[in-house]
Amino acid sequence: MSFPWAHEYTPSHPFMKWMDEKLPLPRLVYNSVGSGYPVPRNLNYFWNFGFLALACLGIQIVTGVILAMHYAANAGVAFDSVEHIMRDVNWGWMLRYAHANGASAFFVVIYIHIFRGFFYGSYKAPREMVWLLGVVIFLLMMATAFMGYVLPWGQMSFWGAKVITGLFSAIPLVGEPLQQWLLGGFAPDNASLNRFFSLHYLLPFVIVGVVVLHIWALHIPGSSNPTGVEVKSESDTVPFYPYYIAKDGWAMGLFAFLYCAMLFFFPNALGHPDNYVPANPMSTPAHIVPEWYFWPFYAILRAFTSDFFFIPAKLMGVLAMFSAILVWFFLPWLDRSPVRSGSYRPAFKKFFIILLIDVLILGYCGGAPAAEPYVMISQIAAIYYFAHFLIILPIVSSIERPDPLPFSITEAVLGSDEQAALAPAE
Amino acid sequence: MAEEAITDAPELATGDGVRRRDFINLAAVSAAGVAGVSLLVPLISQMAPSADVLAESSTEVDISAIQPGQAIKSIFRKQPVFIRNLTPKEIAEANAVPISSLRDPQTLAERTKEGKENWLITMGVCTHLGCVPLGAGEGEIKGEFGGYFCPCHGSAYDTAARIRKGPAPKNLEVPTYEFTSDTVVKIG
Ligand code: HEM
Ligand code: FES
Numbered sequence: 242m243s244f245p246w247a248h249e250y251t252p253s254h255p256f257m258k259w260m261d262e263k264l265p266l267p268r269l270v271y272n273s274v275g276s277g278y279p280v281p282r283n284l285n286y287f288w289n290f291g292f293l294a295l296a297c298l299g300i301q302i303v304t305g306v307i308l309a310m311h312y313a314a315n316a317g318v319a320f321d322s323v324e325h326i327m328r329d330v331n332w333g334w335m336l337r338y339a340h341a342n343g344a345s346a347f348f349v350v351i352y353i354h355i356f357r358g359f360f361y362g363s364y365k366a367p368r369e370m371v372w373l374l375g376v377v378i379f380l381l382m383m384a385t386a387f388m389g390y391v392l393p394w395g396q397m398s399f400w401g402a403k404v405i406t407g408l409f410s411a412i413p414l415v416g417e418p419l420q421q422w423l424l425g426g427f428a429p430d431n432a433s434l435n436r437f438f439s440l441h442y443l444l445p446f447v448i449v450g451v452v453v454l455h456i457w458a459l460h461i462p463g464s465s466n467p468t469g470v471e472v473k474s475e476s477d478t479v480p481f482y483p484y485y486i487a488k489d490g491w492a493m494g495l496f497a498f499l500y501c502a503m504l505f506f507f508p509n510a511l512g513h514p515d516n517y518v519p520a521n522p523m524s525t526p527a528h529i530v531p532e533w534y535f536w537p538f539y540a541i542l543r544a545f546t547s548d549f550f551f552i553p554a555k556l557m558g559v560l561a562m563f564s565a566i567l568v569w570f571f572l573p574w575l576d577r578s579p580v581r582s583g584s585y586r587p588a589f590k591k592f593f594i595i596l597l598i599d600v601l602i603l604g605y606c607g608g609a610p611a612a613e614p615y616v617m618i619s620q621i622a623a624i625y626y627f628a629h630f631l632i633i634l635p636i637v638s639s640i641e642r643p644d645p646l647p648f649s650i651t652e653a654v655l656g657s658d659e660q661a662a663l664a665p666a667e
Numbered sequence: 668m669a670e671e672a673i674t675d676a677p678e679l680a681t682g683d684g685v686r687r688r689d690f691i692n693l694a695a696v697s698a699a700g701v702a703g704v705s706l707l708v709p710l711i712s713q714m715a716p717s718a719d720v721l722a723e724s725s726t727e728v729d730i731s732a733i734q735p736g737q738a739i740k741s742i743f744r745k746q747p748v749f750i751r752n753l754t755p756k757e758i759a760e761a762n763a764v765p766i767s768s769l770r771d772p773q774t775l776a777e778r779t780k781e782g783k784e785n786w787l788i789t790m791g792v793c794t795h796l797g798c799v800p801l802g803a804g805e806g807e808i809k810g811e812f813g814g815y816f817c818p819c820h821g822s823a824y825d826t827a828a829r830i831r832k833g834p835a836p837k838n839l840e841v842p843t844y845e846f847t848s849d850t851v852v853k854i855g
Binding site for chain 1: 711714715716720740744746747796797818819834835
C-alpha cells in the first residue's frame with residue numbers, strides 16, 4: 242500500500258499499544274494522514290483542493306443537520322420555516338447563508354479539483370479508480386444540491402424541480418410515468434418536497450462513503466504530482482504529517498477568509514431573488530435558471546433546438562447533458578498519452594486552455610436567457626466540448642511530441658538527483 | 668467430519684448425478700431471491716402518486732365572462748389549464764396552416780369540440796419541460812405565432828396551441844372536458 246520507507250507506527254504509551262491490538266484505528270490514521278504516509282515533495286497549491294472539498298462536505302453536513310432542526314418539509318409551511326430560520330432562530334440567518342454559500346464554495350472547490358485532474362492527467366493509470374469514484378461523487382453532489390435547492394420552496398425551487406424532473410419525461414415510453422413517479426404527483430407538491438428532503442439528508446452521507454473509497458483507492462499508488470513522474474525514492478517524498486497537514490491548514494485559512502467574505506458581505510450574490518417569492522404553480526418566473534454551478538450543463542441541454550436525425554430535440558438535449566459528464570468516465574482511455582502532466586505536453590496544454598474557456602462560455606450562456614446569440618454560441622461550444630474529449634484528446638495523444646521529462650521528482654525540484662547518476666542511461 | 672464424509676460420499680452422488688443438497692441449496696437460494704426481488708415492489712411503488720393525489724377532482728369553470736381574444740387560467744390536478752376564446756381571425760390563422768408543416772400535426776377542429784371551435788381548452792404546461800407558457804394572462808406576450816410563448820427555453824405555440832418553434836416536441840395537451848351547459852365546462 243505504501244512505499245517501503247514509510248515510517249512505521251510504533252505506539253509507546255501502554256494504552257495506545259493496547260488499542261493497537263484491539264482496534265488499530267490510530268494506526269490507520271497514522272498511515273493514511275499521518276507521518277506514515279509519504280507524499281511527493283513537489284505538490285503545488287492545486288493539490289490542496291481535495292482537502293478543501295472534504296472541509297466543504299463537513300461544513301454542509303454540520304450546517305445542514307442544524308438547519309434540519311428548524312426546517313419543516315411540508316409544502317404548506319416550508320417557505321415560512323426558512324423565513325423563520327432567517328428571522329427568528331438564533332444565528333439562523335448565518336447558518337442558512339453558510340449552507341447556501343457553502344454549496345457554492347463546494348462547487349468552486351470541486352471544479353478546480355476536477356480541472357486539476359484534467360491538466361495533470363490525474364485520471365491516468367494507476368489512478369483510474371480514483372478518478373471514476375470522483376465522477377460518482379460529482380454526480381451525487383449535483384443530485385444533492387439540486388434537491389437542497391428545492392427545499393426553501395420558493396419560485397426557483399418549484400420551477401427548478403419541475404424542469405429538472407421534466408428532463409426524465411423526454412425518455413421514450415416510460416418518461417411520463419417516470420416523472421410522475423419521481424414527483425409522486427403530476428407536478429411538484431408535498432410528496433415531492435418530502436422525498437427530496439429525505440434524500441437531501443441521506444445523500445451527503447452516501448458521499449462520505451464514496452469519499453472514503455476515493456481516498457482508499459488514492460492511497461494505493463499514492464498521490465500524483467505536478468511533474469507526473471512517479472515517486473522513485475525516499476528523497477522524492479515527505480511525510481504527510483507535518484508537511485501537508487500544515488499546508489492544507491494554510492489553504493484552509495485562505496479558503497475560510499474568502500468563504501466568510503462571501504457569507505457575511507455578499508450572502509445573496511449567487512442566489513436568485515425569485516426564490517424569495519413563495520412557490521406558485523400557476524406562474525413561471527420570466528427567466529428561470531438553475532444555480533450557477535449547473536450552467537455549463539444547462540447550456541448544453543438548451544443547445545438542441547431542432548430534431549437530430551430521428552431523435553427529438555428534447556431527448557437529444559437531455560442525452561447530451563448527461564453525456565457531458567458521463568464522457569468523463571471514459572477519459573482514462575480516451576487520453577492515451579503515456580505522459581501524465583500537461584506541463585510536458587505542448588499541444589495538449591493549448592487544448593486544455595481552450596477547453597477551460599469553452600466551459601466558461603457554456604457557463605455564461607447557461608445563465609443567459611434562451612435567446613440568440615446565446616443559443617448559437619452554446620451550440621458551437623457544446624460541439625467543441627464533445628470534440629475535445631472524443632476527437633482532440635485521442636488524436637493529440639497519438640501525434641504529440643512531449644517535452645523531455647525530469648528523471649525524478651527530486652531532480653525536478655533540486656535540479657539534480659544523485660540517483661540519476663547511478664541509473665543506467667536511457 | 669465423519670458424517671459429512673458419508674453424505675458427500677461420491678457413491679451417493681452417482682445415479683442421476685444430482686445431490687439432495689444441491690437441490691435444497693438451489694431451492695433455498697431461489698426462494699430467497701424471489702422474496703428479495705418482490706420486496707422491491709412496495710419499495711418502488713410507494714413513490715408513485717398516492718391515492719389522494721390520484722383522486723383528481725374534476726373542475727367546473729364558468730366561461731361566460733371570457734370575451735373573444737381573452738383567456739383565463741384555471742387549475743386542474745394542481746396544474747394550470749388555459750381556457751381561451753379565439754377570435755375569428757385567430758381561428759382563420761390556425762386553419763390556414765398546412766397540417767403537413769407541423770411538428771405534431773393536428774387541426775384546430777381536432778383540438779376543440781364540434782360547434783365550439785372558438786373554445787380552445789389546453790393544459791398550461793409546456794410540453795418541453797413543463798413551464799407555464801405566457802399568453803393567457805392579460806398583457807402577456809403571445810410569441811411569434813400569436814398563441815403562447817414559453818419563456819423557459821423559447822417554445823412558441825400558435826393560435827391552436829400547436830408547437831411551432833423551439834424545443835417542445837408536442838402541442839399543448841388538450842385535457843378531457845365537456846360543456847355541461849353553454850357557459851360551464853367540466854374539466855376532467
Ligand atoms: C453535499 C452536501 C450538501 C449540499 C451540496 C447541499 C446543498 C444545499 C442547497 C443548495 C440548499 C438550498 C439553500 C438555499 O437556497 O436556501 C440546501 C438547503 C438545505 N439543506 Fe443542504 N446540502 C448538503 C448537505 C446537507 C445535509 C447533510 C443536510 C441535513 C442533514 C442538509 C439540510 C438542508 C436543509 C434543511 C435545507 C433547507 C434550508 C435552506 O433552504 O436553507 N443539507 N442544501
Ligand atoms: S419548458 Fe417550455 S420551452 Fe422548455
